[in-house]
Amino acid sequence: MTDDMAAIFREELRDLLESLERGLLDLKKRPGDMALVNQVFRDLHTVKGSGAMFGFTDLAAFIHEFETVFDRIRSGALAVGAEILRLALAAKDEIPGLVEGEPDPDGRRAAILAGLKAMMAGGEVEAPAAVTAPVAALPAADAPSRLRFRLSGAALAMGARPEIVLDELRGLGAAGIVADLSDVPPLHWLDVEGCAIGWEMDLPAGVDAAQVEEVFMFVDADWRLEPAAGTDAPVLTEDAAPPDADTGPVASAPPAAAAAPAREARQGPRSAFRPNGWMR
Amino acid sequence: MSKTVLTVDDSPSIRRMIAMTLEEAGYAVIEAVDGQDGLAKALAQPVDAIITDQNMPNLDGLGFIRALRQHPAGKGVPIVVLSTDSAEDLKAQAREAGALGWMVKPFTQDKLLAVIKKVLG
Structure with missing residues (x-):
C-alpha cells in the first residue's frame, strides 16, 4: 500500500x-x-x-x-x-x-x-457452524486426458468468451481441439444469445482437474475430464476440483459427483457431449 | 486501444486502489459511486468489464446488475462482484442477476489484475 x-x-x-x-x-x-x-x-x-x-x-x-x-x-x-x-x-x-x-x-x-x-x-440462537468435509486430494493427472466442455445457455450474455477459454487451454498444452456443432440448430431457431457449440480436446499428462477448474473460473460451463483412450484414470467433472477461496464463478455448484470409473466414461459420454459432428 | 473497466464502489479508497492498479496495467477506468451512478455510466459509454461492490447506498450491486442486464447495452459485459462475503446464497443471487464471477475483499492488486486478465483475455 x-x-x-x-x-x-x-x-x-x-x-x-x-x-x-x-x-x-x-x-x-x-x-x-x-x-x-x-x-x-x-x-x-x-x-x-x-x-x-x-x-x-x-x-x-x-x-x-x-x-x-x-x-x-x-x-x-x-x-x-x-x-x-x-x-x-x-x-x-x-x-x-x-x-x-x-x-x-x-x-x-x-x-x-x-x-x-x-x-x-441474548438474541437469536446462533446455529452451529456447518462442518465441512475435507476435500479429498485429487489424483494427479499422470496420463493424457480428454476434455469436453460446453458453455451454459446464459454464459455469453454474462460476458463469458470461449476464445479466452480456448487460449488458456492451449496454454496448458491442449491439442486436437475440435468443435461439436451437433447442437447448432437451423438458422431460424438459433438463439443469438446462446452458444450452441461444444469443444473437445486432448490435454497432456500433468494437467490436473484443479488447473482445468482454474481455466473455467469465470465461465459458466459444463466440463468433463476423462482419460484419453488407452488409459485407466478416473473421470473428473467440474464438481471435483476444489474452488479458489477468494475468487470464483458465481455459478452455484451442484452436489459433488463421485469420480466415475473410467469404463463408464468410455461407454458413452452424456448426451450433451455427443461425439458426432466434430470438425477441425 | 485500451480496454475500459467500470468500477462501482461507494468507498473512494477502494475505487482509487482499483483504478490505480488497472491504469498502471494499461486499462482505462471509469469510476462510479453507487449502483445508480454505475448504471448511468455503463449505459452512457461502452465498457469492456465491470467490477462492482455489493453493499452500496441508493442501488446495491445486485440491483445494479439486474437493471443493467435489462438493457441491450448491458448484455454480454462481464461483471465481477466484490464482496466481503463468499456465502453460496450471495453467489447464487449474483449469478441469477447476471454476474460472471465474484472476488472476496480483501484482495491484492495482483489478484485483481489476474481476475481482470482472466475476464478480458
Whole structure:
C-alpha cells in the first residue's frame, strides 16, 4: 500500500466516522428507523472492507462483531436498545486508535467486544457452524486426458468468451481441439444469445482437474475430464476440483459427483457431449 | 486501444486502489459511486468489464446488475462482484442477476489484475 492510498483511506475514514456517529445518535431518537440501521451497517461494512484492503487487519477484526450486531438488527433478530447504542458508540471511539496502531492497555476493546458478543447471545440462537468435509486430494493427472466442455445457455450474455477459454487451454498444452456443432440448430431457431457449440480436446499428462477448474473460473460451463483412450484414470467433472477461496464463478455448484470409473466414461459420454459432428 | 473497466464502489479508497492498479496495467477506468451512478455510466459509454461492490447506498450491486442486464447495452459485459462475503446464497443471487464471477475483499492488486486478465483475455 502506498502512502497516498493510506491517506485516501484515512480521509475516507473521517467521513465514515462522522456518518457513523450521526447515525448512532439519530438511532437514539428513532430506534425503529431501518434506513438508519442500514446506513450504520453500510458504514461499518465499508470501514471493515476498506480497512482490510489497506492492511488494517486489527481494525477489520474489531469491526466484524460490531457489524454483525447491526446485521442481526437488520434481519430483525435483535432490536436497537440503549445498551447496544452505548457499546456501538464506544466501539466507534476506538476506531481511530486502531488505525493508528495505539495499544489498549486497559482492555477497553476486549470489553466492548465481549459486550457485543453478549448482545448477540441474548438474541437469536446462533446455529452451529456447518462442518465441512475435507476435500479429498485429487489424483494427479499422470496420463493424457480428454476434455469436453460446453458453455451454459446464459454464459455469453454474462460476458463469458470461449476464445479466452480456448487460449488458456492451449496454454496448458491442449491439442486436437475440435468443435461439436451437433447442437447448432437451423438458422431460424438459433438463439443469438446462446452458444450452441461444444469443444473437445486432448490435454497432456500433468494437467490436473484443479488447473482445468482454474481455466473455467469465470465461465459458466459444463466440463468433463476423462482419460484419453488407452488409459485407466478416473473421470473428473467440474464438481471435483476444489474452488479458489477468494475468487470464483458465481455459478452455484451442484452436489459433488463421485469420480466415475473410467469404463463408464468410455461407454458413452452424456448426451450433451455427443461425439458426432466434430470438425477441425 | 485500451480496454475500459467500470468500477462501482461507494468507498473512494477502494475505487482509487482499483483504478490505480488497472491504469498502471494499461486499462482505462471509469469510476462510479453507487449502483445508480454505475448504471448511468455503463449505459452512457461502452465498457469492456465491470467490477462492482455489493453493499452500496441508493442501488446495491445486485440491483445494479439486474437493471443493467435489462438493457441491450448491458448484455454480454462481464461483471465481477466484490464482496466481503463468499456465502453460496450471495453467489447464487449474483449469478441469477447476471454476474460472471465474484472476488472476496480483501484482495491484492495482483489478484485483481489476474481476475481482470482472466475476464478480458
